Amino acid sequence: MKISTDRSRLDRFPFPFSDERYRYSTNVEPAGRLVDIDDAYHRDLGERAEILAKDPSRHVVLPHMRPAAWDCMLTLMRQLASAYPADFELTGVGADHWHWRNRLLGQAQDFIYADESSLPMEPLAYIAGQVQEDIVLLDQRDQLYADAGVVTFAADWSFGFDVGMSFLEIHGPVPRIHEDRVITRAHEFLKRLQPHQPYRRTNWTLTVGHRLDVSTELYPEWGPDRETVQTVDDETFGRLVHLRVEVQHLVRLPDSGAVMFLIRTHLLPLDELATVEDWRIRTAKVLAELPEDMADYKGIAKYRHRAATWLDAASRAA
Numbered sequence: 001m002k003i004s005t006d007r008s009r010l011d012r013f014p015f016p017f018s019d020e021r022y023r024y025s026t027n028v029e030p031a032g033r034l035v036d037i038d039d040a041y042h043r044d045l046g047e048r049a050e051i052l053a054k055d056p057s058r059h060v061v062l063p064h065m066r067p068a069a070w071d072c073m074l075t076l077m078r079q080l081a082s083a084y085p086a087d088f089e090l091t092g093v094g095a096d097h098w099h100w101r102n103r104l105l106g107q108a109q110d111f112i113y114a115d116e117s118s119l120p121m122e123p124l125a126y127i128a129g130q131v132q133e134d135i136v137l138l139d140q141r142d143q144l145y146a147d148a149g150v151v152t153f154a155a156d157w158s159f160g161f162d163v164g165m166s167f168l169e170i171h172g173p174v175p176r177i178h179e180d181r182v183i184t185r186a187h188e189f190l191k192r193l194q195p196h197q198p199y200r201r202t203n204w205t206l207t208v209g210h211r212l213d214v215s216t217e218l219y220p221e222w223g224p225d226r227e228t229v230q231t232v233d234d235e236t237f238g239r240l241v242h243l244r245v246e247v248q249h250l251v252r253l254p255d256s257g258a259v260m261f262l263i264r265t266h267l268l269p270l271d272e273l274a275t276v277e278d279w280r281i282r283t284a285k286v287l288a289e290l291p292e293d294m295a296d297y298k299g300i301a302k303y304r305h306r307a308a309t310w311l312d313a314a315s316r317a318a
């Protein structure tokens with residue numbers, strides 16, 4: 001079996017399993033850097049732009065969320081400028097006047113905070129064109145409502161369908177988390193989230209092919225891969241099946257009070273994952289042990305046992 005390695009991708013990969021058994025939990029921890037730029041920057045942003053051009057429903061800002069969109073844009077610009085000062089620069093030039101520079105994209109922009117005519121497009125779309133993360137903004141009323149966002153890389157859900165729904169409604173289809181009170185606890189936690197104290201969590205699934213956009217909208221394109229992947233030879237299986245990990249950040253925006261939810265998607269093929277012995281063993285155990293209802297919900301029920309067997313065999317073949 002041929003094992004291909006890309007060391008830098010492996011070093012950066014946010015391996016999600018701390019144990020050989022996986023169950024849902026409110027797995028949040030204090031966050032460091034909110035945004036993560038890597039060598040897929042131009043490719044990911046190009047893909048996002050194409051998706052948005054074809055399907056505008058991936059970008060929604062309900063009218064009452066306009067202040068939150070500005071708050072989100074400035075927060076992310078500050079983050080980019082402090083995390084990657086050689087590539088991004090934000091300078092205040094008088095009350096509400098700013099100068100933004102993105103050297104990776106060769107862009108420079110003067111703008112006036114909260115004045116939409118000072119930007120080439122709506123601020124959430126503008127900043128979503130400069131970070132690899134998907135973005136959802138939640139308004140806090142009696143509950144949290146997902147009232148704005150740019151989501152182009154959804155894992156088997158539809159932002160256009162979910163927009164305007166409450167946090168609890170959105171999580172309606174997820175098995176176990178209601179009985180286990182995971183989601184009501186997460187909701188209480190999010191309602192108390194404080195500015196300048198961001199948190200992070202991870203979520204994971206498997207994806208066939210290096211495909212970021214596995215949204216419900218495109219199901220006819222990628223859904224059949226779950227069938228066909230069962231029939232490919234072992235070498236192709238290890239190359240095609242990816243562990244998909246979302247690093248999610250939860251941030252209270254300081255001016256608008258909205259909750260910003262960032263989703264950064266990482267994909268690693270099994271044949272690379274298997275080169276790290278601990279990851280190979282733990283992932284095989286998690287996949288083999290995962291209860292059927294969770295595997296079903298994740299859409300991996302048909303091939304997760306083969307993935308586990310493949311990973312088990314990878315040590316002997318390497």
Ligand code: HEM
Pocket residue numbers: 024025026027028136138146156157158162170171173174177182183186189201203204205261297298
């Ligand atoms: C601490 C916070 C959170 C927790 C503990 C949590 C938990 C979960 C879990 C366990 C799943 C199932 C994942 C899987 O099996 O692959 C899920 C799915 C999902 N979550 Fe969250 N989540 C959180 C925050 C959020 C936020 C802020 C949003 C923003 C809208 C969100 C949107 C979603 C969506 C859209 C799905 C897919 C639902 C579907 O299948 O239709 N989550 N979440």
